Amino acid sequence: MIQDVYQSKEIANQYHADRLSSGFRRYKHWMECYYLKKYIDTLNEPILDVGCGTGRITEYLLELGFKPTATDDSAAMLDVFNKRLGKQKKIKTICTDITRLPFPDKKFATVITIRVIWHLPHQKIKKALHELSRVSSDSLVFDITNRQYSESLLGKILLGIFSLRGMPRNSIYSQESEVSDILKKHKFVLHSKSNLESIPHLWLNLWPTAQIPLSLFKTARLADKLFRFILPPQRQLLFYTRVK
Numbered sequence: 001m002i003q004d005v006y007q008s009k010e011i012a013n014q015y016h017a018d019r020l021s022s023g024f025r026r027y028k029h030w031m032e033c034y035y036l037k038k039y040i041d042t043l044n045e046p047i048l049d050v051g052c053g054t055g056r057i058t059e060y061l062l063e064l065g066f067k068p069t070a071t072d073d074s075a076a077m078l079d080v081f082n083k084r085l086g087k088q089k090k091i092k093t094i095c096t097d098i099t100r101l102p103f104p105d106k107k108f109a110t111v112i113t114i115r116v117i118w119h120l121p122h123q124k125i126k127k128a129l130h131e132l133s134r135v136s137s138d139s140l141v142f143d144i145t146n147r148q149y150s151e152s153l154l155g156k157i158l159l160g161i162f163s164l165r166g167m168p169r170n171s172i173y174s175q176e177s178e179v180s181d182i183l184k185k186h187k188f189v190l191h192s193k194s195n196l197e198s199i200p201h202l203w204l205n206l207w208p209t210a211q212i213p214l215s216l217f218k219t220a221r222l223a224d225k226l227f228r229f230i231l232p233p234q235r236q237l238l239f240y241t242r243v244k
């Protein structure tokens, strides 16, 4: 199972540097941060970052002025997290499965989980959504990989090319409407849906990673928007709020 790879110390040690190791990866990170900041008004404290990994998003939440609690089911990932920022920032980390969060109902105002849901096996996604909505009093923020992309002609071609190049097809694709139906039962309604990457912008990898100008990320985002007519977004960032 794909989530098991994160139990490995070797993977955990490489993970953080890898996430920002190319222009395209930086673009994906930039987009996530862009939308988290855009919807900052919906992010009330206390905040829980589930599947925090080595702390990429937790770190950004700290930058935005929040003091999140962080959980992950991989001791190896949390070990790197704690070495990177846990101790100096006094962030509380807990090693636990997303479907068994050791918190009372509505303990957190906001629950965030990025790049986690689509790594879970299908039958676990529903359980995870129930658990996330149980511990959140106000809002839920997470990304899904979009089934419309994987079922579109161009999406199928791109996924085929990437699997031919030896890259694993490690995503469970979902549909926003299915997710919304599950969350409706917990009184969460969709507040906003932001489209993340569509096209694999490998041209961004031509730049030295630390020197990519912001204008290139903006160009990539514009290209993603223009291509939407023939290629749905591969990932979407969903913001849900609880109806009072």
Ligand SMILES: C[S@@+](CC[C@H](N)C(=O)[O-])C[C@H]1O[C@@H](n2cnc3c(N)ncnc32)[C@H](O)[C@@H]1O
Pocket (backbone or CB within 6 Å): 003, 006, 007, 019, 050, 051, 052, 053, 054, 055, 056, 057, 071, 072, 073, 074, 077, 096, 097, 098, 099, 113, 114, 115, 116, 119, 120
């Ligand atoms: C792709 S990483 C994302 C890490 C971080 N959220 C980020 O965006 O950089 C996926 C993380 O989800 C965690 N994970 C996978 N399955 C999980 C589960 N069942 N319960 C809790 N965490 C899980 C993994 O250990 C890993 O740290």
